[in-house]
Amino acid sequence: MALGGGIWAVQNKVLPGTYINFSSVAKASATLSERGYAAMPLVLDWGPDNTVFAVTSGDFQKNSLKLFGHPYTDKALQPLRELFQYTQTLYAYRLNGGGAKATCEFCTARYSGVAGNKMFVVIAANADQPSLFDVSLYYDTTLLDMQTVDAATALKDNDFVTWKSEAVLKATAKTPLASGTNGTANSSAHQAFLDKLESYSFNTLGCPSDDPTTIKLYVNYTKRLRDEIGAKFQTVIFNLSTNEKIGDYEGVIEVGSNVTGYDESIPGMGQYGLVYWMTGASAGCAVNKSNTNKKYDGELTVNTDYTQAELEAAIKSGRLMFHNVNGETRILEDINSLVTVSDTKGDVFKSNQTIRVCDQIANDTAVLFNTRYLGTVPNDAAGRVALWNDICKLHQDLESIRAIEDFDPDSVTVEQGDTKKAVLCIVKNLNVVNAMAQLYMSVIIM
Secondary structure (H helix, E strand, C coil): CCCEEECCCCCCCCCCEEECCCCCCCCCCCCCCCCCEEEEEECCCCCCCCCEEEEEHHHHHHHHHHHHCCCCCCHHHHHHHHHCCCCCEEEEEECCCCCCEEECCCEEEEEECHHHHHEEEEEEECCCCCCCEEEEEEECCEEEEEEEECCHHHCCCCCCEEECCCCCCCCEEEEECECCCCCCCCHHHHHHHHHHHCCCCCCEEECCCCCHHHHHHHHHHHHHHHHHHCCCCEEEEECCCCCCCCCCCCCEEEECCCEECCCCCCCCCCCCCHHHHHHHHHHHCCCCCCCCCCECCCCCEECCCCCHHHHHHHHHCCEECEEEECCEEEECCCECCCCCCCCCCCHHHHEHHHHHHHHHHHHHHHHHHHHHHCCCCCCCHHHHHHHHHHHHHHHHHHHHCCCEECCCHHHEEEEECCCCCCEEEEECCCEECCCCCCCCCCCCCC
């Protein structure tokens, strides 16, 4: 069972864990964790069913054929190349699993999907020992595996196929695998993915869809996990409409720009294609950096045909927009979908840089407390001083990389809570640094 977490109003929680509130001032081992972790479901031609699996950037570049059923440069992997522009580790899930596995008389594909239909088997007598067979497995012109055996029972399964031990080996120039099919990506597949994802930690979740019902599923999931479970991440969604506000929440980034001229034959690609790149860019953005004015360096054609008035309206409605700057496509401003502000959640919370700092503090403090203090350190003065020191160290590390400024250890208090096992920590007047975005200049001429 996961530890408790989320926001709190009164000190009445039942589960052990860390409960953290962030609010803005009403206006007239304590180490920083790495970023670069993304989660996203994908429409794939190959891969495991009903499983969240981790893929690093290096794995994708070197082993894309084994992992996703296509070479790295294949057009079918364009969404993944967009995603891995800045993602370091992806928690992937196949939305269209459950299809048929390609097969032939000698072997069966390891996974279901149409990619299995591109494999074939070649069997020839061994040149040195004619009683043995050279059994080769190919993907198009790429040799995947070659084994020299006397019978099918001696063949060893690999990353691509399982061999049929009952098969009778015989010379064949080319025996293709066939009948591999993809399953159907539907709303229940998205729900299954989100259910399985709850036990993983990541920075950004992507919703590859323009279906309003699916998008709202991801928004509600994000709100529940951030506020009730304490899982601090942001979710990237697509919303082209200027009339409907889907998010209005600091944990949701609404991409308001669409792509044009995309290849409809690419699995999982649509007008929402920027969600892939933006998910990676958000996950990979350092806690002391901003994506404002970041150049889009993907493969898609982004619609930047907006007037100044349209861009201003989009910013006010909480949509993250891309625009044309001297022929380059760039992010206009690194904002989330929050529009409705209050005394405890002011304009500063509209900035994704602010949310990254808040999430960093929440995640690192939770890891610190849950691994070093929970159930181990006595809740006495000495124990609370130790916790105070570690929390201050986290904030000082953030100050050293210019994510926050003017940090005063005296602004942190750690006291006993309402019960013997509770600890109340308050950090006052946290000053989050944001990147420069506007210049106002006056030039006085003598």
